[in-house]
Amino acid sequence: MPRSDRLVPGPVSPGLPDPLPRGLSELLGASGETLGVALVVPMQGPAGIFGPSCELCAELAVEEVNRAGGVLGRELRLVPVDGGAAPQRVAAEVEALVSAGVVHGVTGWHISSVRQAVAPRIADRVPYVYTALYEGGERTDGVFLTSETPDVQLYPAMRTLARERRLRRWFIVGNDYVWPRRTAEAARRYAARCAARICGESYVPLGTRDFAEVLRRVEHADADAVLMLLVGNDAVRFNRAFARYGLDRTCVRLSTLMDENMLLGSGAAATHGLYSTAGFFASLVTAENLDFHGQYARRFGVDAPPLGSLGESCYEGVLLLAALMERARSLDVRDIGASAEAVCYEGPRGLLRMRRRHMRQRIYLAEARGLEFDVVAQL
Structure with a gap:
């Protein structure tokens, strides 16, 4: 099991956690x-x-x-x-x-x-x-x-989906901190290279539970693709809300941060039209x-x-x-x-x-x- 449980308190150096971590x-x-x-x-x-x-x-x-x-x-x-x-x-x-x-x-x-x-x-x-x-x-x-990084991960994925799915209108949904904000800057450049454009952006605090207003903005923007820059359970809740709203029938989602744990948390009913790009997937059939x-x-x-x-x-x-x-x-x-x-x-x-x-x-x-x-x- 992960070793995040704690030991009996004892004397510690200034600044070290008290009680000390196991090990x-x-x-x-x-x-x-x-x-x-x-x-x-x-x-x-x-x-x-x-x-x-x-x-x-x-x-x-x-x-x-x-x-x-x-x-x-x-x-x-x-x-x-x-x-x-x-x-x-x-x-x-x-x-x-x-x-x-x-x-x-x-x-x-x-x-x-x-x-x-x-x-x-x-x-x-x-x-x-x-x-x-x-x-x-x-x-x-x-x-x-x-x-x-976005240049080797996001840009090739956007280019491939633009070509294969003819996506032209991207809406960005992200948590409000440096990674989503900086990645969105890159996505604007990449969209232009793919003969597409960013038709809207929405940033929410970490720990957001209600995505109703964000989904209304996606719908009103007439987006055909959403770039998800959401962390962990925020992405899980967004996926579930996205499917309940019915946007999964008309709008593709692309995430650069969507692993198998988050996919399971989202549930099978919430993953239609969801893409992820990464250097590793558990389903890869390689010897390594x-x-x-x-x-x-x-x-x-x-x-x-x-x-x-x-x-x-x-x-x-x-x-x-x-x-x-x-x-x-x-x-x-x-x-x-x-x-x-x-x-x-x-x-x-x-x-x-x-x-x-x-x-x-x-x-x-x-x-x-x-x-x-x-x-x-x-x-």
Whole structure:
């Protein structure tokens, strides 16, 4: 099970959570024998729907790395941090862990507002592998990125759907923070390249439950496609409301953030005409993915949270962090940055190589078929 439960309170360093997360007290007493990794994943809020699968996938990767001898001869140990808390609170907890020497690296899936709070507080101190798809443009020293950006994910998907479905009028629905807003800026450019246009935009707070006014605006705009930039349970509620309103009969949805957990939460009746684009889908038939499924099922059983692109990204994050340290033969961020362009590794997404601190990978377009994704194209 995910290790987010708490230990008995005890003396802690200033800024560290009290009581301590499971595994942290052991690291405080054995820092020379282990490498601590802060795993920042959502344990609450809209993104909490896929937090458990993120934790399990990261744990699976740590166990794999440790079986192979660890990193620089030391065993990896995860220290969970709730990435669903307020961004500055998350940043303060991560900074305290780094300052105390408890963690030697940071990874995990969390929204861009959290990344923007964390990155400057640990820059040049420890490597930070961010695993969420994001808006692009991250330049902070020591930050490395495993997932998709709009230029390689959203633009090819919009272009393909414009060609195959003749979509010309896009309406953007997003949460009101940096990732949806910045991605929407890119979508406006992409729409023009596809002989289409953005006919409306609506942004809602994280945790929104009522989408009635948004759906009325979509209908009145006569949109034939909706670009969904909603997180976790917000996307689930939007999908259900969209279908109840009847818009799924006339309007296609495209999401760059829709994994299998969110698809299940939406329900089969709410997924008609729903597309997703990502570097990983659980339904991909590749040798690497089949092996990954087998490892996950053997370790956590058939009742474990479903595998999806967001959880799998945390597996990638641990692998990349280990590869960066091993390639540099150092924990120093400057050494890691100097050798990062030579880093490559194999995982569920196949052979990945780093370029300009981003991992280059294949991107796919999938259409929802009930409660599963059917991959229809490689973009």
